[in-house]
Amino acid sequence: MSTMAASARQQQKERTREALLNAALELSLDKGFAQVSLRQVSQAAGVVPSAFYRHFESMDDLGLALVERCFATLRAMIRDAQRDPEVFDHIIDASAEILVATVKGSKADFAFVSRERMTGSEPVREAIKHELDLFVSELAVVLARLPNIESWSSDDVHMLARLFVRNMQANAELVADLPEGRSDLEEQIRDHARREMLLIVLGFKEWRST
Amino acid sequence: MSTMAASARQQQKERTREALLNAALELSLDKGFAQVSLRQVSQAAGVVPSAFYRHFESMDDLGLALVERCFATLRAMIRDAQRDPEVFDHIIDASAEILVATVKGSKADFAFVSRERMTGSEPVREAIKHELDLFVSELAVVLARLPNIESWSSDDVHMLARLFVRNMQANAELVADLPEGRSDLEEQIRDHARREMLLIVLGFKEWRST
DNA sequence: AATTCGAGTGAACACCTGTTCACTAAACTT
DNA sequence: AAGTTTAGTGAACAGGTGTTCACTCGAATT
Numbered sequence: 001m002s003t004m005a006a007s008a009r010q011q012q013k014e015r016t017r018e019a020l021l022n023a024a025l026e027l028s029l030d031k032g033f034a035q036v037s038l039r040q041v042s043q044a045a046g047v048v049p050s051a052f053y054r055h056f057e058s059m060d061d062l063g064l065a066l067v068e069r070c071f072a073t074l075r076a077m078i079r080d081a082q083r084d085p086e087v088f089d090h091i092i093d094a095s096a097e098i099l100v101a102t103v104k105g106s107k108a109d110f111a112f113v114s115r116e117r118m119t120g121s122e123p124v125r126e127a128i129k130h131e132l133d134l135f136v137s138e139l140a141v142v143l144a145r146l147p148n149i150e151s152w153s154s155d156d157v158h159m160l161a162r163l164f165v166r167n168m169q170a171n172a173e174l175v176a177d178l179p180e181g182r183s184d185l186e187e188q189i190r191d192h193a194r195r196e197m198l199l200i201v202l203g204f205k206e207w208r209s210t
Numbered sequence: 211m212s213t214m215a216a217s218a219r220q221q222q223k224e225r226t227r228e229a230l231l232n233a234a235l236e237l238s239l240d241k242g243f244a245q246v247s248l249r250q251v252s253q254a255a256g257v258v259p260s261a262f263y264r265h266f267e268s269m270d271d272l273g274l275a276l277v278e279r280c281f282a283t284l285r286a287m288i289r290d291a292q293r294d295p296e297v298f299d300h301i302i303d304a305s306a307e308i309l310v311a312t313v314k315g316s317k318a319d320f321a322f323v324s325r326e327r328m329t330g331s332e333p334v335r336e337a338i339k340h341e342l343d344l345f346v347s348e349l350a351v352v353l354a355r356l357p358n359i360e361s362w363s364s365d366d367v368h369m370l371a372r373l374f375v376r377n378m379q380a381n382a383e384l385v386a387d388l389p390e391g392r393s394d395l396e397e398q399i400r401d402h403a404r405r406e407m408l409l410i411v412l413g414f415k416e417w418r419s420t
Numbered sequence: 421a422a423t424t425c426g427a428g429t430g431a432a433c434a435c436c437t438g439t440t441c442a443c444t445a446a447a448c449t450t
Numbered sequence: 451a452a453g454t455t456t457a458g459t460g461a462a463c464a465g466g467t468g469t470t471c472a473c474t475c476g477a478a479t480t
Contacts, residue, residue: 009477013427032329034245037467050469051428058468118383119242119329163406166380173328196373203413219447223457248438260439261458268438 017055019045021069024062025108033063033116033124063116063124070109071131077102078135082142091146092201096194099168100186103175111176114169136161156208163200167193227265229255231279234272235318243273243326243334273326273334280319281341287312288345292352301356302411306404309378310396313385321386324379346371366418373410377403 023044027036038059042049056062077098081087086094103110117128140161143149149157171193178185233254237246248269252259266272287308291297296304313320327338350371353359359367381403388395 007478009425009427012477016427031331032244034242034329038469039467047427048429049467050430050471053469054427115328117328118325119244121241159402159405163409166376170376192369195369199373199413199417200409201413202416203409203411206412206416207409217448219455219457222447226457247436249436257457258459259437260441260460263439264457 013055016045016047016051020047020052020055020062021066024059025066025112028112028115029108032119033066033112034119034121060121060123063120064127066112067116067124067127067131070106070113071135073102073106073109074113074131074135075138078138078142088147092194092197095164095197096190099171099193100175100190103172104178104186107176110172114173114176132165136165139165152204152208156204160200160204164197167196167200223265226255226257226261230257230262230265230272231276234269235276235322238322238325239318242329243276243322244329244331270331270333273330274337276322277326277334277337277341280316280323281345283312283316283319284323284341284345285348288348288352298357302404302407305374305407306400309381309403310385310400313382314388314396317386320382324383324386342375346375349375362414362418366414370410370414374407377406377410 020041024033024036024041027040027044036059038052039049041059041062042052056065081095081098084094084098113128116124117132118125120128136158140154140158143161143164144152144154144157149160152160171189174189175186178189230251234243234246234251237250237254246269248262249259251269251272252262266275291305291308294304294308323338326334327342328335330338346368350364350368353371353374354362354364354367359370362370381399384399385396388399
């Protein structure tokens with residue numbers, strides 16, 4: 001992507017590296033990342049355990065790489081949301097829509113983040129916390145440009161962003177462990193998310209007018 | 211407590227049972243409950259591994275017992291809050307105060323719940339989810355009796371309760387892994403919690419007036 | 421064409437895990 | 451006082467764990 005090289009050997013290496021990452025992500029779906037052993041990941045990736053060390057120096061190391069990969073998805077989501085012209089007119093509706101759609105499309109990633117945020121090894125937890133804070137700040141920048149919000153104090157915008165992200169987290173959790181093919185429940189979550197965001201915005205208007 | 215009996219042998223049994231529970235709770239503080247082995251718990255409780263089975267048939271079983279014990283604390287909190295006359299006049303301030311104080315006093319319990327809510331074995335996760343739903347309903351009942359809220363629809367009250375509990379969860383997490391003796395940060399969290407609850411209430415007023 | 425490099429192998433290691441089972445000894449029952 | 455119950459013991463087990471190390475053999479470099 002960035003460096004085009006790809007010398008057929010590096011290419012193969014990258015392939016098994018991703019196989020390891022995918023295997024770890026999938027295996028951690030039912031029991032949690034911490035329960036997944038180096039040997040299980042290696043086997044699922046079709047590699048002998050000692051080969052693992054050619055790519056990561058420990059499971060913690062792999063965990064950090066996974067965090068990074070997952071947040072790339074999140075960043076893509078916020079980037080797309082900014083480009084969508086809908087967002088300027090109907091932030092709430094569009095946000096709820098984008099949230100549910102994105103989470104549905106990358107369930108494993110979101111499940112991983114919301115799960116390992118509390119349980120992961122200390123470095124993993126720290127990395128997620130940091131990425132999440134970063135995400136709040138990025139969202140604050142986006143929000144600050146919106147029509148009705150551009151006059152707010154930056155403190156208030158930041159708090160709004162925090163509440164939105166917290167709401168996003170909570171709803172992402174719900175979507176992430178949703179049974180397949182229940183579009184009714186999905187619609188219900190979308191609706192709840194919408195109402196809650198609306199509530200927050202309304203609360204802020206009232207708050208700022210006093 | 212309930213059955214007074216206590217035949218000196220039952221007494222002793224209860225003693226080591228609690229020792230096992232306490233050991234499990236403490237050991238799960240740094241790495242998470244799922245990382246704690248039956249042998250570690252037994253050793254920390256001063257018992258040989260095979261004795262464990264006299265009290266629980268598996269670690270999952272112990273986990274469920276721990277969930278039950280932790281939520282007893284939560285229930286006590288909401289019960290006390292109801293008795294406090296302050297709450298009727300200044301729900302928000304009193305709630306924020308009680309929240310921080312209670313969580314600070316039972317860090318381990320809250321840390322356990324907020325951690326195992328996502329990571330625990332499936333039965334443990336299910337138990338927590340159930341208890342949490344129950345908690346929302348209980349809170350809704352309390353809120354419905356409050357001066358300005360008694361006229362709301364039960365749906366709205368329930369949503370308010372959900373938002374409050376979510377807020378509580380998020381702030382409990384923050385308090386739970388707070389470094390010791392940082393009363394400034396503690397005050398900051400209390401303040402945030404207060405503002406966020408206020409925001410929610412204001413939003414609801416506005417919401418309902420349209 | 422000869423040499424170096426390195427991703428992947430397979431066996432061995434020391435250790436920790438949950439579970440079993442025959443046992444002891446002290447508290448209970450008769 | 452004799453007999454039963456049971457919380458706790460200690461050794462053994464089969465199996466999974468992370469890490470090591472000498473190795474292969476094809477691709478990359480010279």
